Amino acid sequence: MASKHIIVIGAGAVGLSSARAALLRGHRVTVIEQGSIPHSRSASFDQHRLIRYQYGRSPGYTLMVSQAFDAWERLWQDLDAQHFHRTGTLGISLAEGDYASTSGATMAQVGIEHQWLDAAGIEALCPHLQMPAHARGLYSSTGGVLFADRIVIGLAAWCRAHGAKLLANTQVQSVDTEAGRVHTTAEMLEGDQIVIAAGAWLPGLLPAYSELRIARQAVCYVQAPEQHRAHWANGPCITDLGEGANYALMPVQGTGLKFGSGQHRRLGSPADGFAGPPEEGYDVIRYFAPYLRDAEAYRSQRMQVGYYVLDSSDAFRVEPQGKALVVTNCGGGMFKFSALMGERVIACLDHELTPAQLQHWAAGKLPVTTPELS
Numbered sequence: 001m002a003s004k005h006i007i008v009i010g011a012g013a014v015g016l017s018s019a020r021a022a023l024l025r026g027h028r029v030t031v032i033e034q035g036s037i038p039h040s041r042s043a044s045f046d047q048h049r050l051i052r053y054q055y056g057r058s059p060g061y062t063l064m065v066s067q068a069f070d071a072w073e074r075l076w077q078d079l080d081a082q083h084f085h086r087t088g089t090l091g092i093s094l095a096e097g098d099y100a101s102t103s104g105a106t107m108a109q110v111g112i113e114h115q116w117l118d119a120a121g122i123e124a125l126c127p128h129l130q131m132p133a134h135a136r137g138l139y140s141s142t143g144g145v146l147f148a149d150r151i152v153i154g155l156a157a158w159c160r161a162h163g164a165k166l167l168a169n170t171q172v173q174s175v176d177t178e179a180g181r182v183h184t185t186a187e188m189l190e191g192d193q194i195v196i197a198a199g200a201w202l203p204g205l206l207p208a209y210s211e212l213r214i215a216r217q218a219v220c221y222v223q224a225p226e227q228h229r230a231h232w233a234n235g236p237c238i239t240d241l242g243e244g245a246n247y248a249l250m251p252v253q254g255t256g257l258k259f260g261s262g263q264h265r266r267l268g269s270p271a272d273g274f275a276g277p278p279e280e281g282y283d284v285i286r287y288f289a290p291y292l293r294d295a296e297a298y299r300s301q302r303m304q305v306g307y308y309v310l311d312s313s314d315a316f317r318v319e320p321q322g323k324a325l326v327v328t329n330c331g332g333g334m335f336k337f338s339a340l341m342g343e344r345v346i347a348c349l350d351h352e353l354t355p356a357q358l359q360h361w362a363a364g365k366l367p368v369t370t371p372e373l374s
């Protein structure tokens with residue numbers, strides 16, 4: 001295949017993964033990023049992100065997680081470092097038909113390893129939790145923590161070392177997707193193809209996306225009481241606890257214990273800023289409190305604020321626009337798929353799958369992999 005010049009807009013996990021995939025295929029790559037590379041304000045930059053199989057009723061996304069694990073393995077080989085810590089994951093089901101219960105049914109349907117625990121089994125695994133008698137725990141030994149900041153730092157260094165031109169502190173002001181022209185604050189660049197992975201900033205870049213809904217998600221770094229710290233550090237990541245998508249990431253390999261809640265998400269925009277006072281953290285902790293032993297002793301240490309596009313479809317969107325592919329609606333779940341997404345996006349630009357196939361798969365509708373791709 002002839003080498004092309006591929007311009008990538010945005011140096012988050014999706015943009016950098018696309019850049020790596022393009023370099024591996026022998027293309028010339030330019031990455032343009034408005035902030036530093038990586039950018040601490042991007043949705044991809046934080047100590048950790050969760051990878052887990054629990055995907056409710058969606059067999060497509062559940063199976064994509066297996067594909068994602070394979071893609072991470074390929075990245076660890078390239079980086080010569082494994083930025084993943086396997087903790088196992090535990091989702092708590094409190095009612096038939098809730099997210100953990102439907103996730104378990106889907107995992108059974110598509111053959112993903114898991115086991116169910118009763119309330120006593122959950123408390124034996126997680127002595128820091130207290131469970132109502134009817135609680136059931138969906139345990140999977142496979143998931144865990146992706147060290148997000150280490151991954152994007154490693155990816156940027158790998159791309160630079162493999163010949164990519166990384167333009168930091170360079171904002172793209174407009175894109176002519178038909179001509180393949182990108183206008184930055186400094187110059188005009190011409191590419192054979194363009195990957196647009198601009199995260200929450202996409203509405204300001206492409207008029208066709210100006211109406212997208214942006215969500216502010218603030219997560220809380222938490223100090224657990226002394227007597228429970230080792231239990232958290234050695235326990236599984238929590239994927240669902242109580243109503244409204246409450247999850248916890250473990251303090252492993254120097255990271256902090258982090259609580260997040262789908263109930264603590266609201267509409268916003270990066271222009272609103274990234275401040276989140278520690279007091280805000282107690283709004284997050286209170287969703288966990290009914291299930292925490294010694295809940296009153298938990299302290300909010302700091303908030304981490306991020307923004308992403310999330311529309312009501314809750315499905316990733318990858319859309320052709322002239323010579324560009326736009327990756328959007330990444331929501332609160334793309335990090336785990338980003339290495340894989342980069343590979344698929346570039347495979348599509350190289351005509352190994354059609355944009356329609358890519359869209360279908362990214363929307364979680366394609367349960368099986370295409371034969372020519374791993």
Ligand SMILES: Cc1cc2nc3c(=O)[nH]c(=O)nc-3n(C[C@H](O)[C@H](O)[C@H](O)COP(=O)(O)OP(=O)(O)OC[C@H]3O[C@@H](n4cnc5c(N)ncnc54)[C@H](O)[C@@H]3O)c2cc1C
Pocket residue numbers: 009010011012013014015032033034035039041042043044045048049050051170171172173197198199200201202205217218219260304305306307308330331332333334335336337
């Ligand atoms: C608090 C929080 C918790 C999350 N938890 C998880 C989780 O546990 N598991 C999981 O899988 N996912 C999780 N996610 C989601 C995941 O992190 C994101 O979906 C993913 O990181 C998005 O990556 P991206 O590359 O598309 O966007 P980003 O990482 O936001 O990158 C976009 C980049 O484009 C740059 N850019 C934008 N416009 C321009 C322009 N005009 N010119 C130049 N550069 C530009 C930006 O500066 C930015 O660096 C979470 C997200 C948040 C915010």
